[in-house]
Amino acid sequence: MSVVPMHPEATADPQTVRWVIPAGTLPVVGEIAEAPDELGKMLHSEDVVSLAVETQAVVIRLADGRSWSGTGARVRDALSAALRHPRQWRPAETVTEDDMLRAALQDVLDGSAGDYIRSHGGEVTIVSAHDRHAEVRMAGTCTHCPAAGFTLHSRLESELRARFPALVELRATEEPGKASRRSWLTLRRRSA
């Protein structure tokens, strides 16, 4: 079996490293209670304080007194081995499909697509994530932007689908009261 592509990225906290992995590698998100093999042992020993899964990363925090330069190689080997057994990762709390969807959507909004929207004053927040349907609110400069629909479908939805292939639909709700806004000239189809 081939090795899962991964690489470490530093975080603001020197004890914490994000190990970037492809989306969909692990069927869980959130705090991990049990991990397979060596990684599990490290989690129960003094080495690793916490282990959390994001949509595209495993975030590992080392105990104080342990350093990444010393323990890094061992953690890498353990993580690499553990990623081969995705079914043996046990979350601390039960993870539903809705949780996975919400996490994936959050990952999209935290990533480059979110950066792009924020770069020109747009705001996107999660309204709901349920039963393979997700809904966001596009506010700020997005409100009157004729390209908002394009961003929603071509960037957000496609990136979300890459992280959560079972997605049925990503919708945007407009802010109440602004739905019936008038404009003298519009190129946007009202029904869209």
Next chain:
Amino acid sequence: MSAHCGQVARTVTGKTRLALVGSPNSGKSTLFNALTGLRTKTGNYPGVTVARYEGTARVGGHEVVVEDLPGTYSLDPISPDEQVVADALDPDNPDIGTPDGILVTIDATTLRRSLGLLAQVMRTGLPICVVLTFRDELTRRGGTLDVSALRRALGVPVVGVTSGSRNDLAQLQSMLLDLAAWERPVVPPPTDPSQRRAWVESLLQSAGYEVPEVDRRTRRIDAVLLHPLWGTLIFFATMFAFFQIIFTVAAPLQDAVQSLFDSLGTLVTEHVPNPLLSGFLGSALIGGVGGVLVFLPQIALLFLMISLLEGSGYLSRAAFLMDRIMARAGLEGRAFVALLSSLACAIPGIMATRSLPSAKDRFATMMGAPLMTCSARLTVYVLLTGLLVSPDTRVGPFGAQGVVMFALYLVGALSAMATAWVFKRFSSRGGPVLPFYMEMPSYRLPRPRSVADAIWSACKGFLHKVGRIILLVTVVLWLLLSLPMHSDAQLRSAGVDPVDRTAVSAYAVDHSYAADIGHAIEPVFAPLGFDWRINIGVLGSLSAREVFVATLGQVAAAQNPEQPAEALTHMTYTDGPHQGEKLFTPATTAALLVFFLYALQCMSTIGVMRRETGSWRWPAVAFGYMFVLAWTMAFLTHTLVGLSA
């Protein structure tokens, strides 16, 4: 192709030392030149740098030593030039000081492969800064790369540098001041190959790297130029045109320089009363050294064309085409690259054999390299070809002189390959041929600055050589040709009018020490049709091939100071069985050309061979076999041409 030749890296201590590491053709030397203001040879051609090379960059009043290392695909060396890199970065190697930091040049268009090397370099634990090159080309070819994501994923600084951009360079320069501020990776990349592949894969994903499609322009051109039949035909047609140009374009320029020297010669005979001084000025300086200098246009043109072929990326294709043929004979593609470098000068060619992994292949290639027609032979070839065929003779639509020149280069190249093959046959019992990896760079417009640098450094090198070794040998030869002095009484008794200066100098030359030496070795060269004057020229050319031209120029100038070229054409045997017959018959001229094609008349080449092989054995073998070969081939040519004439 000669900038790296013969220079030994000096180590400057006490300053920040940076090493430049990267895959071949990733732009290290271009960056090195930009940082240090030096003019190292660069080319769109992998393997231009084979030795360590140092320069100093001035950044905000501080000096940073930058070391240009040969291009390598990995730190697990398989050839001597890759060993140079591995040694330079190895902290446990006591012979070479480890650099304080490493600049890794990465070609954005070949990111996947380059990251493998980077992973190894990052394992050294030294501070690292990645210099991303060819981003403009990546964009043009429709590839994408998120530089900030790459920087985050690597955990080391990444600076994009576009060739020629001052802003980019300034950003890099400001970073060189504070190595301690360079980010270090939180966990170094893995050593296990499959884990390393996974690491690279993950980085590429993260950085949103889209593999650039092969440049459409490049692909279309290559469809024709790399075609087994058309490509080969075009290659030969290009080379053919090359030599036509050398004659047609350079001839008027050469004539201009020649007439300048001719009028200088006239001036000297008219205005310098002292016969000794006028002889020295007229024969040695103007006739001899000036006779070599007239070839400056050809040298400039040769290097103009080589650098255009190289800068555009065509030379790599030529190597690829030739590799097909060479591989059939069991020779490595790398060997051809070395031979190709020898077109300018055998010295960089011999240095380039460092890229050959097997020592036996290296020696075999080194034995063949001096047979490639170097620029020193060019002067002799042009002179003798001019004597052999008149400029008006045509072969079909082409000038016959260019055709002869093309043939000489072709025979030289074929002989070099055949020799390498023969030496390989006898020295090794056919070990496994290691894979040869040569990148086909995209076609790029040659940078005018690189082209100008190449021509300038070649001309400078040529003038340097003329001003030193050729001048020195010419003066020695002049002394040998003018001594002993003859009194008026001696001249009269020999039937020479002491007032007729031309007759006196002709008599003096014919009865000089040089004539004695020339006559002494006559038995060796008589079968080739050489007389004592040619012998002296051949002997003198052992120091440098151009001396042959200088010697003939001196002798001719002694006979007819105003029209030395005329004198050369009508030179006759002065004694012996052929006395009074024309000296430069087609048979003799052809034999001389062939002799120069094969003989190893270059002390610098012998010196470099000694240095590269570590013993006198190989240079001795090379000199011996090449002399025997030269004599035999010249004899055959003399006989055959003599029979057919």
